[in-house]
Amino acid sequence: MLKEALLWDEFTGKSVRCQLCMRKCMIDEGAMGWCQTRLNKAGKLYTLTYGRVSSLSVSSIEKKPMFNFFPGTVWLSLGSLGCNFQCHGCQSWELSHCEVKNDLRKTSYMSPEMVIKKAKQNGCQGIVFTYNEPTMWFEFVLDVFKLAKKTELSTCFVTNGYMSPKALDMIAPYLDGFCLDVKGAFMESYTRIADVSDINIVFSNGSDAKRKFAIHVEVVTNVIPGYNSNEKEMKEIAAWVFAELGKDTPWHLTRFFPYGGLKDVPPTPVDLLENLRNMGLREGLLYVYISNISGHAGLNTYCQSCKKVIVKRKEYDEVESKLIEGRCSYCKALIFGRFAFKG
Numbered sequence: 001m002l003k004e005a006l007l008w009d010e011f012t013g014k015s016v017r018c019q020l021c022m023r024k025c026m027i028d029e030g031a032m033g034w035c036q037t038r039l040n041k042a043g044k045l046y047t048l049t050y051g052r053v054s055s056l057s058v059s060s061i062e063k064k065p066m067f068n069f070f071p072g073t074v075w076l077s078l079g080s081l082g083c084n085f086q087c088h089g090c091q092s093w094e095l096s097h098c099e100v101k102n103d104l105r106k107t108s109y110m111s112p113e114m115v116i117k118k119a120k121q122n123g124c125q126g127i128v129f130t131y132n133e134p135t136m137w138f139e140f141v142l143d144v145f146k147l148a149k150k151t152e153l154s155t156c157f158v159t160n161g162y163m164s165p166k167a168l169d170m171i172a173p174y175l176d177g178f179c180l181d182v183k184g185a186f187m188e189s190y191t192r193i194a195d196v197s198d199i200n201i202v203f204s205n206g207s208d209a210k211r212k213f214a215i216h217v218e219v220v221t222n223v224i225p226g227y228n229s230n231e232k233e234m235k236e237i238a239a240w241v242f243a244e245l246g247k248d249t250p251w252h253l254t255r256f257f258p259y260g261g262l263k264d265v266p267p268t269p270v271d272l273l274e275n276l277r278n279m280g281l282r283e284g285l286l287y288v289y290i291s292n293i294s295g296h297a298g299l300n301t302y303c304q305s306c307k308k309v310i311v312k313r314k315e316y317d318e319v320e321s322k323l324i325e326g327r328c329s330y331c332k333a334l335i336f337g338r339f340a341f342k343g
């Protein structure tokens, strides 16, 4: 089902300029944008992926990963097709870099109302768009979030942060959680990892999400040996989180596993992740996590005041909380995040 896209301008003749993400594709009549999710038909831009669900599950929010955001609750997770990045080690390459037009037949249609109903039927805390870049089906995500905000459901977005400022302005009023993938601090790393050459927007969107729109932000960095794993680069990211988002913003260091175009790169050594976590804490961040290692102590949330474990995570869906109304049950310190269960 074609649906007219929201963010685009007429260009010359029947060409259009997509304004959804910072690639700002100029698209001739009959052609698609870089991400293959947008088609110029007779001088108008359409989205191909409205309501086209490729993946759906009811799973813990910790899997995103989001740890200081309703820990231990289950969320309806949805994904579609397409991406505006090209990460060589992408774990969902089959969804993100498929032939979108051809592979639509492998998806199922859901209306925004059906998504809300499914989330409620399954006792979910909220709805999270993940698996592929949510900006790719922006119009649908926006409609779902608008409906969700008329209910008690919370909303979350797992993103590479490359949407245009206009897109963020439109979706931010309906967004509770923003899980931002920061792939590096330097352009060179982003180019090697994701084939992207302008990264300022990732940082300014992260900062706007937190400061301008008061969205709960958590930052995720997949530490890829030889790509972004050096301490200098990681220190830059930690310093940016501290300065722009605040010391109470969670930073997740995830373990890389070989996949796709990076199948010859070894998994991230555990001691490297532990050293980087210590570095992040030394830089002043209060919540630095290690993800993708089952049972690791770096999965737990520690009270920043008494240092006791206040949320213990063995696996992502084995979560034991010692929080009482957002406070440490041992010393009563206020823990940063969103905790009250609304459902």
Ligand code: SF4
Pocket: 018, 019, 020, 021, 022, 023, 024, 025, 032, 033, 034, 035, 036, 037, 038, 084
């Ligand atoms: S959303 Fe797709 S078509 Fe639009 S600018 Fe980004 S890559 Fe290009």
